Amino acid sequence: MPPKKKSAPSTKAIDTLLDESRKFKPAASFTRQANASNALYKEGAANPVKFWEKMAKELVWKKNWTKGLIWNPPDAKWFVGGKLNITESCLDRHIKEGKRNKAALIWEGEPGDQRTFTYFDLYRQVNKFANVLKSLGVEKGDRVAIYLPMIPELMISMLACARIGAIHSVVFGGFSPDSLRDRINDAEAKLLITADGGWRRGQIVPLKHDADVAIADCPSIEHVVVVKRGDFLLRFKEGRDHWYHRLMQEADAYCEPTVMDSEDPLFILYTSGTTGKPKGIMHTCGGYLTGVYATTKYVFDLKEDDVFWCTADCGWITGHSYITYGPMANGATQVMYEGSPNWPDEDRFWQIVEDYGVSVFYTAPTAIRSFMQWGREWPDKHDLSSLRLLGTVGEPINPEAWIWYHEVIGQKKCPIVDTWWQTETGHIMITPLPGATTTKPGSATRPFPGIEAAILDENGKPVKKGGGYLAITKPWPGMLRGIWGDRQRMIDTYWSKWDKTYFPGDGAKIDKDKYFWILGRVDDVINISGHRLSTMEVESALVEHAQVTEAAVVGVSHDIKGEGLVAFVTAARGTATDDKLVARLRDFVARKIGAIAKPEKIIFTGDLPKTRSGKIMRRLLRDIAAGKIIGDTTTLADPDILNKIKARYEED
Ligand code: WTA
Numbered sequence: 105m106p107p108k109k110k111s112a113p114s115t116k117a118i119d120t121l122l123d124e125s126r127k128f129k130p131a132a133s134f135t136r137q138a139n140a141s142n143a144l145y146k147e148g149a150a151n152p153v154k155f156w157e158k159m160a161k162e163l164v165w166k167k168n169w170t171k172g173l174i175w176n177p178p179d180a181k182w183f184v185g186g187k188l189n190i191t192e193s194c195l196d197r198h199i200k201e202g203k204r205n206k207a208a209l210i211w212e213g214e215p216g217d218q219r220t221f222t223y224f225d226l227y228r229q230v231n232k233f234a235n236v237l238k239s240l241g242v243e244k245g246d247r248v249a250i251y252l253p254m255i256p257e258l259m260i261s262m263l264a265c266a267r268i269g270a271i272h273s274v275v276f277g278g279f280s281p282d283s284l285r286d287r288i289n290d291a292e293a294k295l296l297i298t299a300d301g302g303w304r305r306g307q308i309v310p311l312k313h314d315a316d317v318a319i320a321d322c323p324s325i326e327h328v329v330v331v332k333r334g335d336f337l338l339r340f341k342e343g344r345d346h347w348y349h350r351l352m353q354e355a356d357a358y359c360e361p362t363v364m365d366s367e368d369p370l371f372i373l374y375t376s377g378t379t380g381k382p383k384g385i386m387h388t389c390g391g392y393l394t395g396v397y398a399t400t401k402y403v404f405d406l407k408e409d410d411v412f413w414c415t416a417d418c419g420w421i422t423g424h425s426y427i428t429y430g431p432m433a434n435g436a437t438q439v440m441y442e443g444s445p446n447w448p449d450e451d452r453f454w455q456i457v458e459d460y461g462v463s464v465f466y467t468a469p470t471a472i473r474s475f476m477q478w479g480r481e482w483p484d485k486h487d488l489s490s491l492r493l494l495g496t497v498g499e500p501i502n503p504e505a506w507i508w509y510h511e512v513i514g515q516k517k518c519p520i521v522d523t524w525w526q527t528e529t530g531h532i533m534i535t536p537l538p539g540a541t542t543t544k545p546g547s548a549t550r551p552f553p554g555i556e557a558a559i560l561d562e563n564g565k566p567v568k569k570g571g572g573y574l575a576i577t578k579p580w581p582g583m584l585r586g587i588w589g590d591r592q593r594m595i596d597t598y599w600s601k602w603d604k605t606y607f608p609g610d611g612a613k614i615d616k617d618k619y620f621w622i623l624g625r626v627d628d629v630i631n632i633s634g635h636r637l638s639t640m641e642v643e644s645a646l647v648e649h650a651q652v653t654e655a656a657v658v659g660v661s662h663d664i665k666g667e668g669l670v671a672f673v674t675a676a677r678g679t680a681t682d683d684k685l686v687a688r689l690r691d692f693v694a695r696k697i698g699a700i701a702k703p704e705k706i707i708f709t710g711d712l713p714k715t716r717s718g719k720i721m722r723r724l725l726r727d728i729a730a731g732k733i734i735g736d737t738t739t740l741a742d743p744d745i746l747n748k749i750k751a752r753y754e755e756d
Contacts, residue, residue: 136537148553214443253302276419366390384588530582
């Protein structure tokens with residue numbers, strides 16, 4: 105049969121065939137005490153700008169703004185003319201308003217060492233380090249690169265930059281020297297903050313050594329400040345390198361906060377697109393802080409006595425917004441942990457929850473699927489009764505993982521907030537409000553109050569029911585203000601698909617209750633015999649099977665169907681991965697979704713290629729499935745996995 109032409113991108117809605125009908129109404133006892141009620145939705149819808157202005161008024165300003173928003177698409181200015189230093193909202197006001205001795209940060213290192221900082225401790229450390237940065241010549245608007253493990257000095261460094269108006273660019277400590285070098289050079293950072301090393305799975309990550317390799321090619325770096333985490337060997341370059349603790353000994357205890365315009369830049373954070381070099385996403389002071397402050401307050405329902413734990417690393421946006429800035433602006437107590445979840449055993453997280461009485465817990469679906477694979481005996485060993493609210497972020501959560509999280513970790517009493525947002529959006533955009541929103545496993549539910557989102561087709565027409573492209577139709581305070589040094593790329597990537605509307609690059613569907621179901625990146629959407637399917641839905645069906653732990657599904661070109669599916673599957677421990685299982689899984693998918701979604705091929709693999717933040721790199725699996733040379737693997741946690749999978753694929 106002659107090969108059929110691959111169908112052109114259709115403007116038709118994405119066909120969504122997986123239906124999930126379970127609903128979870130918030131418990132009355134939670135609703136009674138919740139920060140957010142349904143009234144908040146009405147308030148946000150009535151006048152979004154007024155709504156955000158009300159949120160902004162809860163922060164500390166040096167001078168009030170004259171206009172809430174000026175919107176010249178794609179450029180938004182929020183709280184125009186307002187002046188502030190955001191560290192006053194995160195620190196100064198708490199020590200003046202009765203939280204001086206409250207624990208701000210409870211930190212645990214991977215080897216088990218612990219440090220606790222009250223708000224006053226943290227305030228002093230930030231002020232001192234701000235003075236250190238000044239003494240090394242850092243001024244307002246200068247870029248400072250931060251390459252640290254998850255230790256308190258990471259948060260202190262970020263806040264110290266904010267104190268003096270320097271723009272921080274945090275580079276995740278797991279990135280390679282090449283990635284660090286490219287990010288430093290793109291931002292032309294003047295100073296680098298790193299550590300002698302950090303702990304990961306019982307091993308030392310030699311950060312200073314890697315940083316030395318990177319900055320050999322970074323002409324803009326004038327000074328390097330080195331935090332002493334352990335007794336790790338390193339080389340010091342006289343005049344350029346300085347010990348953090350030595351400089352801190354000499355620093356003054358107070359640093360006058362630099363007055364910033366609401367629209368002055370706060371930080372750059374690099375995010376990798378599916379193609380091309382990383383994009384330096386830019387965020388500003390007033391709008392960003394307002395967005396993270398309000399979402400932390402209402403989505404995580406924080407109360408005076410809560411212990412909040414977000415398991416992300418500050419090298420990612422989640423750690424910026426829901427460790428460094430949101431919880432601090434709310435005067436919360438939070439836990440920070442340095443290492444991996446299965447060190448020394450698979451119950452490290454549950455030990456931490458028990459030890460510190462964590463009440464609000466925020467993690468990623470990929471972590472939840474690992475917990476499922478390790479088995480419920482690990483959480484069952486611990487007293488998790490302090491937990492009262494659970495959250496997820498980073499990728500779509502499959503209903504099976506959601507239910508497991510609900511039953512095993514939340515013990516059926518904790519609401520789950522599945523929060524959709526991006527590096528570019530700065531803060532949570534689509535999420536349940538715990539206590540107010542009925543949840544459905546796998547759905548991020550509704551836009552946060554004051555946010556307007558829609559599902560559009562290729563031509564920008566709203567999709568009333570079913571799938572299409574996710575779109576944000578009104579400006580919001582934490583929106584990216586640009587890509588560092590590349591305005592055109594920002595316009596092309598986010599603002600060119602439709603008029604005056606932001607395109608996040610995700611597919612989504614909407615159901616009859618107007619709930620949003622995020623289907624993943626649109627490049628994970630494939631076309632089989634004219635049906636546009638999300639590979640995520642097939643993955644979700646596969647992982648529902650008792651013998652499957654994790655699955656990644658990619659499209660390959662297919663002579664007859666246009667595209668076909670290849671599934672890379674990690675089977676549950678002890679399962680025989682034979683032809684019989686392949687047949688059972690294909691039938692299972694056919695039953696769950698329809699015969700059209702049956703994978704052409706199923707490859708069993710012990711692990712999947714993931715970034716260090718846990719995202720499965722489907723792009724690389726696509727290359728393997730297409731028999732192409734494998735693309736850029738620099739962000740992979742374990743590059744060797746690819747060779748193993750490739751060998752399995754070629755054997756088959
Ligand atoms: C995906 C992380 C489904 C999505 C905060 C988005 C999600 C990308 C969810 C951003 C969610 C994030 N459900 N998908 N709750 N949260 N995503 O920039 O594809 O690291 O575009 O920001 O993660 O990833 P980023």
